[in-house]
Amino acid sequence: MxxxxxxxxxxxxxxxxxxxxxxxxxxxxxxxxxxxxxxxxxxxxxxxxxxxxxxxxxxxxxxxxxxxxxxxxxxxxxxxxxxxxxxxxxxxxxxxxxxxxxxxxxxxxxxPGSGIPGSTQLRTDRGVQPEALSQAGITAPRALRTASVAEALAWTDCHQASAYQLASAAIGVPGRPVICSTKQQITAVWPQLQESAYRYSGDASLVLREPVEGRHYVVDSVTRLGPDGPQHAVTGIWADLHAPTGLLARTDLLHRHDLLARRLSLYVCSALDALGVASGPMSCHVAFDPERGPVLLSASVVTNRSRADEAVWEISGLDPIDATLDGALSTYRAGSDVPRYRVARICVNVPQRGVPGPGLLQTFAALPTTACVDVDPSSFISRSAPPLPGGDACEIVLAHARSGAIERDYHCIQALMADLHRI
The missing domain is CATH 3.40.50.20 (Rossmann fold)
Incomplete structure (x- = not known):
């Protein structure tokens, strides 16, 4: 619904x-x-x-x-x-x-295609991407791509860290990466992650990666073939905010004119070149490490379309499918660099004992800044986390010209969810 x-x-x-x-x-x-x-x-x-x-x-x-x-x-x-x-x-x-x-x-x-056949893993596999970036002289995390838990455990002996992130190599497998601080934890979660990776991608390989400090961002872009090769344009930068549980709570659309946004944009455009992106929409997940600067966590071709995604694209006037059909790069460059609306995407997890029902969803929908309430699975929710054990997840898109209006509705959502968790 x-x-x-x-x-x-x-x-x-x-x-x-x-x-x-x-x-x-x-x-x-x-x-x-x-x-x-x-x-x-x-x-x-x-x-x-x-x-x-x-x-x-x-x-x-x-x-x-x-x-x-x-x-x-x-x-x-x-x-x-x-x-x-x-x-x-x-x-x-x-x-x-x-x-x-x-x-x-x-x-x-x-x-036009997203890249040259034979190099597709550069745009679909988070285990292949770090090496490609490193070879191009671009900052990337240390990582191992393997289907062998024994090889993964041996790698931790050579690359000491307080914790490691374990995820499927293929991008697009539902569920969030798992943080493991011991070899025992890696061994314990390996079979489940590997089974899920194979089930959804046909590839059982996993990626063990060093932790990357700093806030996380999502940088959206479109690319078209120009007379001198691929031309990349950043169409949106989103800042993630995580809850104390580690789950993604919300992500906010940023203005693209400040120094941080420019630095992220320059880094991503260089990364897209290294990954062989030739045409179409991409979404890059980047951490901004205080010492190293931007670090790519993953980059993927935009393929999923949830109702919440479509609401955001309607607000921005930049639907990724138009990058394929109409060459959206020229449309983007003709527009303003400052969005007309502040936009926030809110991830709501409902506990099993809670009873959200249509009434709560209608309450969310009636908030002054609500653009969409989506209870269907989306790329936003799947990359943040699975629902809480036994719970359901939904996504709320808030949009308004003033950030204060969004914050008031966000606090209202938080209060409603706090009441539900106390039931």
């Missing part, structure tokens, strides 16, 4: 057309067909066949609005031939497991 209220006027309708967009590896409820229909485009789904998909992948439902559904079973030439027949003029990866295939299809069709 999702409750949403538009925070700004709806954008002008797109001119209807007859061109088709290949949507690679969409899953049920991803919403890409509707999004493209609003832009006058037909959506052709390319779903993964049984032998080409991870266990947790689920294809699209028959009633999701795709003009055609093509199954990719390992024969790239056959799939590309079918897409040429229907007149595809753009390719979009609709899930993390679809990025590699999307790049290969785009290359064969001579269309």
């Amino acid at each position: 999702t409750i949403a209220r538009a925070a700004v006027a709806a954008p002008a309708p797109y001119t209807a057309g007859t061109t088709a967009v290949a949507v690679i590896a969409p899953q049920a409820g991803s919403g890409y067909a509707d999004v493209l229909a609003r832009r006058g485009r037909d959506a052709v789904a390319v779903i993964l066949g049984f032998d080409a998909r991870p266990p947790a992948y689920s294809g699209v439902a028959p009633d999701e609005g795709y003009s055609d559904v093509i199954e990719y079973a390992g024969d790239l030439r056959r799939t590309v031939k079918k897409l040429r027949t229907v007149g595809v003029d753009a390719v979009v990866a609709a899930s993390p497991v679809g990025v590699e295939l999307a790049e290969r299809i785009a290359w064969q069709l001579r269309l």
Whole structure:
């Protein structure tokens, strides 16, 4: 269930057309067909066949609005031939497991893709990215990518630290990384993390990384191919705020004109070059270490679309899909560098004994600055943490021209949740 209220006027309708967009590896409820229909485009789904998909992948439902559904079973030439027949003029990866295939299809069709085939792991694997950055002379954390717990334990002997972060190598696997301070903790959580990694990505590799100090940020960008190569533009910088439990509590959209934002932007653009990003939207998770400066934690192609994501993109006027369809870089540069609205994304975890019900959700939705209340899983929630044990999670998007109005509603949300936790 999702409750949403538009925070700004709806954008002008797109001119209807007859061109088709290949949507690679969409899953049920991803919403890409509707999004493209609003832009006058037909959506052709390319779903993964049984032998080409991870266990947790689920294809699209028959009633999701795709003009055609093509199954990719390992024969790239056959799939590309079918897409040429229907007149595809753009390719979009609709899930993390679809990025590699999307790049290969785009290359064969001579269309823009997020990168060159054969280097996809640079844009989808947090275990490969640190080495690529280090080779380019860019600050990166020390990390080990492995499927062997014995190798991971041996690595800790050579790289002493007070704690380590353990996560799936593949980006997009649900759940947050686990902090481990002992070898026993690494050994204990390894099987569960490895099973989840394989289930959602088809790759059982995990990444053990040194801790990185400093506040965390999310830097969003779009890239297009220019006459002199890829051109990157930062479209948003978000500052994370964590609760005492370690869970992500909220993230706030920052202005992009101060020195910190400029430093983050310069670092990310250099990182995108090192990761071979050629076109389209990316999202980079960066820590700002007090001594080392910006440090990339992960970078990924933007594929997920939650209702909360769409509310934020409507407010900003920058939907990542337009970076693929219309070259959003030129639109971004023509706009103001200062957002018209302050925006905060709030992550709410509900305890099992609490009874949120429709009434509490309606209360959230009725707050003056609420743009969206989304109880569906989103990229924001999956990267922050799973819900509290036995609980549910929802996301609230707050937007207003004045930061004080957002803070009043945020304190109201905190008070409501404190009451619920006392039940």
